[in-house]
Amino acid sequence: MNEKQRLETSAQINPADKKSVKDYSQYFQSVYQPPSLQDAKKRGKEEIKIDRGFIIPEDMLNLGVGRKFYIRTYGCQMNEHDTEVMAGILTEMGYEPTDSVETADIVLLNTCAIRENAENKVFGEIGHLKTYKKRNPNLLIGICGCMSQEESVVNRILQKHQFVDMVFGTHNIHRLPQIVKEAMFSKEMVVEVWSKEGDVIENLPRVRKGEIKAWVNIMYGCDKFCTYCIVPYTRGKERSRLPQDIIEEVRHLARNGYQEVTLLGQNVNAYGKDFTDMKYGLGELMDELRKIDIPRIRFTTSHPRDFDDRLIDVLAKGGNLMEHIHLPVQSGSSEVLKLMARKYDRETYLELVRKMKERIPNASFTTDIIVGFPNETDEQFEETMSLYREVEFDTAYTFIYSPREGTPAAKMEDNIPMEVKKERLQRLNALVNELAVQKNLALQDQIVEVLVEGESKKNPEILAGYTSKNKLINFKGPKSAIGKIVKVKITQAKTWSLDGEMIEEAVEVN
Numbered sequence: 001m002n003e004k005q006r007l008e009t010s011a012q013i014n015p016a017d018k019k020s021v022k023d024y025s026q027y028f029q030s031v032y033q034p035p036s037l038q039d040a041k042k043r044g045k046e047e048i049k050i051d052r053g054f055i056i057p058e059d060m061l062n063l064g065v066g067r068k069f070y071i072r073t074y075g076c077q078m079n080e081h082d083t084e085v086m087a088g089i090l091t092e093m094g095y096e097p098t099d100s101v102e103t104a105d106i107v108l109l110n111t112c113a114i115r116e117n118a119e120n121k122v123f124g125e126i127g128h129l130k131t132y133k134k135r136n137p138n139l140l141i142g143i144c145g146c147m148s149q150e151e152s153v154v155n156r157i158l159q160k161h162q163f164v165d166m167v168f169g170t171h172n173i174h175r176l177p178q179i180v181k182e183a184m185f186s187k188e189m190v191v192e193v194w195s196k197e198g199d200v201i202e203n204l205p206r207v208r209k210g211e212i213k214a215w216v217n218i219m220y221g222c223d224k225f226c227t228y229c230i231v232p233y234t235r236g237k238e239r240s241r242l243p244q245d246i247i248e249e250v251r252h253l254a255r256n257g258y259q260e261v262t263l264l265g266q267n268v269n270a271y272g273k274d275f276t277d278m279k280y281g282l283g284e285l286m287d288e289l290r291k292i293d294i295p296r297i298r299f300t301t302s303h304p305r306d307f308d309d310r311l312i313d314v315l316a317k318g319g320n321l322m323e324h325i326h327l328p329v330q331s332g333s334s335e336v337l338k339l340m341a342r343k344y345d346r347e348t349y350l351e352l353v354r355k356m357k358e359r360i361p362n363a364s365f366t367t368d369i370i371v372g373f374p375n376e377t378d379e380q381f382e383e384t385m386s387l388y389r390e391v392e393f394d395t396a397y398t399f400i401y402s403p404r405e406g407t408p409a410a411k412m413e414d415n416i417p418m419e420v421k422k423e424r425l426q427r428l429n430a431l432v433n434e435l436a437v438q439k440n441l442a443l444q445d446q447i448v449e450v451l452v453e454g455e456s457k458k459n460p461e462i463l464a465g466y467t468s469k470n471k472l473i474n475f476k477g478p479k480s481a482i483g484k485i486v487k488v489k490i491t492q493a494k495t496w497s498l499d500g501e502m503i504e505e506a507v508e509v510n
Contacts, residue, residue, distance in 0.1 A: 048199055048200060048239045048274070049199040049200070050199065050200050050202060050241075050242060050245075051199045051200065051201050051202065052202045052203050053203075054174055054201055054202070054203045054204055056089065056092050056093060056177050057177065057178075059181075060093055060177040060178070060180075060181050061092065061093060061094065062093070062094045063093050063094060063177070063180065063181060063184065064090060064093040064094035064095030064096075064105075064106075065094035066094075067094070067095050067096070067105035067106065068095060068096050068097065068098040068103055068104050068105050068106075069087070069090045069095040069096070069097060069098070069104060069105065069106045069107075069108070070097070070098050070099070070100065070101050070103075070104035070106070070107045070108070071083050071086060071087060071107075071108045071109075071110060072107075072108070072109050072110065072125065073110045074109070074110065074111050074112040074118055074121065074122060074145070075110075075111070075112025075114060075118060075145070075146065076112065076114070076301075077215055077262065077264055077300065078217070078235075078264055078265075078266060079110050079111075079112060079145055079146075080209070080215060081215045081217050081264055082110060082144075082145065082170070082173055083110050084206040084207055084208055084209060084215070085173055085204050085205070085206045086108060086110070086144070086173060086176055087206065087207035088204065088205030088206035088207045089173075089174075089176045089177060089204070089205055090106070090176070090180075091205065091207055092205050093177055093180070097207070101129070101132055102132070104139070105138070105139060105140065106139070106140040106141075106142070106180065107129060107132070107139065107140070107141050107142070108142040108143075108144055108166075109122055109125060109126065109141075109142070109143050109144070109145070110144055110145040111143060111144065111145035111146055111147035111148065112145065112146055112147070113145075113146035113147045113149070113150055113153075113230050113234050113404070114146070114229070114230060114231065114404070115399065115402055115404075116402040116403075116404070117402070119147055119153070122143075122147060123156075123161075126141075126143065126157070126161050126164065127161075129141050129163075130161075130163055133163045140165045140166065140180065140183050140184065141163065141164050141165050141166070142164070142165060142166035142167070142168070142179075142180075142183070143157060143164055143166070143167050144166075144167070144168050144169070144170075144173070145169075145170060146170060146230070146231070146234035146235065147234075148167050148168060148169045148170070148193055149169045149170055149171075149193060149233065149234040149235075150230075150234070150405070150406070152405060154167055154191065154193060158189070158191075162189070164189060165183040165189060165190065166179050166180070166183045166189070166190045166191075166192075167189070167190070167191045167192070167193065168190075168191075168192045168193065169192070169193040169194055169234075170234060170235055170236070171194040171236060172192055172193075172194050173204075174201045174204060175192060179192055200220070200239055200240075200241055202241070202245055210453075211256075211257065211258065211483070212258065212259050212260065212451070212453055212482075212483050213258065213259065213260040213261075213262070213451075213453070214253050214258045214260070214261050214262070215261075215262050215264050216246060216249055216250060216253070216261050216262070216263055216264065217241070217263075217264045217265070218240065218241055218246050218263045218264065218265055218268065218271050218282075218285065218299075219238060219239060219240040219241060219265040219266075219267075219268065219270070219271045220235060220236065220238070220239045220265070220266070221235045221236040221237045221238045221239055221266060222235060222237075222238060222266040222267045222270075223237055223238045223267075223270070224267055224270075224303060224305070224341075224342075224343070225341060225408075226330075226340050226341050226342060227339065227340055227341045227407060227408040227409040227412075228340060228370065228373065228401065228403075228404065228407055228409040229404070229407060230404040230406060230407055231266050233406060233407075235266055237274075238267065238270055238273065238274050239274060240271050240272050240273070240274050240275060243280060243284070243285055243288070246263075246285065246289075247285075247288055247289065247292070250289055250292055250294065250297075251292055253294065254292050254293050254294040257483075258294060259294070259295050259296060259451055259483065259484075259485065260294070260295065260296035260297070260298065260451055261289075261294060261296070261297050261298070262297075262298040262299065262300060263282075263285075263286075263289075263297070263298070263299040263300075264299075264300065265299075265301075266301070267301070267302070267303045267306065268282065268299050268300060268301060268302055269281075269282045269299070269302040269303060269306040269307055269308075269311060270282075270303065270306045271285060272284070272285070273306070281308065281310065281311070282299070282306075282311050283308065283310035283311035283313070283314045284310070284314075286299070286311065286314045286315065286321060287314045287317075290314070290317060290319050290320055290321050292320075294320060295320055295451070295485055296320055296322055296451060296468065297320050297321055297322065298322045298324065298470075300326050301326055301328060301368075302325070302326065302327055302328075303328070304327055304328075304329070304342075304344050304348070304349050304352055305342070305343050305344050307327070307352055307356075309355075312355060312356055312359050312360070313359065315356075315359075315360055315363075316359040316360050322468045322469070322470070323360055323362050323363045323364060323468060323469060324363075324364050324365075324366070324394075324468065324469045324470040325356065325360075325363055325364070325365050325366075326365075326366045326367070326368075327352075327353070327365055327366075327367055328367055328368035328369075329349055329367045329368070329369060329387065329391075330342060330368060330369060330370050331369065331370065331373065331376070331380070331383075331384050332346055332380075332383040332384035332385070332386060332387030332388065333346065333376070333380035333381075333383040333384060334346045334347070335380060336373055336375075336376050336380050339373065339374065339375065339409075339412075340370075340373065340409075341408070346383065346387060349387075350387070350390065350391070353365065353391050364394045364439075364469040364470070365391060365392075365393050365394060366393055366394055366395050366396060366397075366470075367388075367391075367393050367396045367397075368396065368397045368398075368399070369384060369388075369396050369397070369398050369399070369428065370398075370399050370400075370401050371384070371398065371399070371400055371401065371421060371424040371425050371428055372400050372401045372416040372420065372421030372424060372425075373401045373409070373416075374401070374409065374412040374413060374414055374415055374416065375412070375413075375415065375416075376416060381424050384428070385427070385428065385431060388428070388431055388432070388435070389431070389435075392435060392439075393432075393435065394435075394436065394439045394469065394471070395432060395435075395436050395439075395496075396428075396432050398425060398428050398429055398432060399425075400418075400421045400422065400425050401414075401416070401421065433495050436495050436496065437493065437494075437495050440471070440493035440494065440495070440497075440498055441493045443471075443490045443493060443498060444490055444491075444492075444493050445489065445490060445491075446489070446490050447487055447488070447489050447490075447503065448467045448468075448471075448473070448487070448488055448490065448500075449467065449468060449485050449486070449487060449488075450465040450466065450467055450473045450475070450485065450486055450487075450488045450500075451465050451466055451484075451485050452464070452465040452477070452481045452482050452483065452484055452485075452486055453465050453466070453482070454482050455479075455482075456474050459474075461476070462474050462475065462476060463475055463476070463477045463479075463481060463482065463502075465486075471497075471498060472496065472497040472498065473488055473490075473497070473498045473499075473500050474497060474498070474499050474500070475488050475499065475500040475501055475502050476501065476502065477502040481502065486502050487502070487503050488500040488501065488502050488503065489501050489503050
């Protein structure tokens with residue numbers, strides 16, 4: 001059996017059988033390669049194929065008739081997108097969605113591996129599911145997503161959570177019908193984790209969450225290998241979808257009344273760098289998408305290293321291209337950035353922001369920041385604080401560094417005491433809050449355009465939506481405004497949201 005055949009073969013494991021677990025370990029090593037920076041950086045030579053032939057085999061089309069599925073999603077928008085695909089596949093198999101684990105016949109946990117806390121939450125939930133499995137032995141439980149690409153996670157499930165029925169990774173979601181069938185009829189744990197990146201699979205069914213905003217994946221994987229990040233290993237190398245497939249998907253969404261599209265990629269502005277037969281990047285793609293009759297287009301998440309002049313020039317054209325830019329900096333210290341292998345320094349980042357502000361004067365910026373990275377000194381942390389003030393971000397997602405097994409940073413000494421990490425995070429968050437209030441106060445009494453998404457989570461009498469700069473607005477208005485872009489006058493600024501009053505029911509968007 002060659003490697004491709006091995007990768008396309010599931011392992012059916014009876015975890016209660018110690019010999020099976022031992023046999024599985026040998027099987028797992030044959031199809032799974034633990035994270036290796038040296039090996040992973042050599043990847044990219046293999047040809048990536050575009051597979052448009054996805055179909056659900058006839059004998060699997062009705063497997064779910066009379067049954068219900070429940071998917072819990074952890075982590076990033078890419079996981080949300082994967083959940084939409086899995087929901088689409090299960091729906092075509094005859095399953096119906098349910099919002100309750102109690103009524104489900106199949107439960108999938110779509111996991112995130114980016115931080116230790118995320119993994120702990122998942123294992124806590126797996127433990128809770130054991131109760132439901134005892135009540136209903138026919139319940140199928142599946143663990144998928146990024147955690148499933150980690151050898152230590154799969155081994156832990158085999159050893160401590162033997163009631164789990166399916167474990168599959170990020171590269172073989174399109175194999176869900178076969179995996180479910182095997183789990184249903186084998187009554188043994190089915191483990192299918194591919195270490196090699198899959199092809200780009202088009203024509204996958206999906207059930208989108210809502211009818212106003214949509215995610216559109218434009219590429220998969222990441223080749224940046226930041227020393228703290230597990231994503232290049234769990235999501236694989238960069239693989240771009242063809243422009244015509246993306247453009248047609250966005251046109252389809254426009255025809256179906258969607259008001260906003262967000263282009264997704266682990267490193268979204270590296271789009272097209274893997275094309276060998278044409279020079280075509282995110283700038284070229286956005287330039288074509290801005291001609292489509294859809295009110296708003298965004299993208300996330302971008303890497304400063306790949307934010308080129310062409311993309312900036314296209315964004316400066318405005319129109320339906322939103323002026324909110326999420327640009328993770330991670331640290332304001334050039335020395336820490338070097339340890340992180342971010343491949344830019346403080347000055348380069350600030351120059352990029354200066355250039356974007358010059359070309360897109362109304363741009364707003366948000367970012368990601370990690371505090372307490374190994375060897376980060378007090379002075380280096382202060383550089384992060386000063387960079388935050390200099391850029392004047394609207395807000396930031398802030399994190400305490402935690403090592404991820406298999407990454408280069410995990411081999412560094414985690415030598416910043418937790419109390420120091422927490423104190424730095426507290427100080428940074430105070431600054432984030434301070435500037436967020438200032439930015440929102442500047443909008444007092446201004447009239448902004450808001451895409452109304454629905455009722456406020458806290459008060460059904462209040463509507464909620466987002467501005468072009470991705471700021472949350474709460475205001476009173478008729479339910480008929482949901483799904484439309486309306487004009488709202490800001491009446492009160494808060495740290496994380498704004499209150500307002502609607503002054504016009506709908507806005508004509510050109």
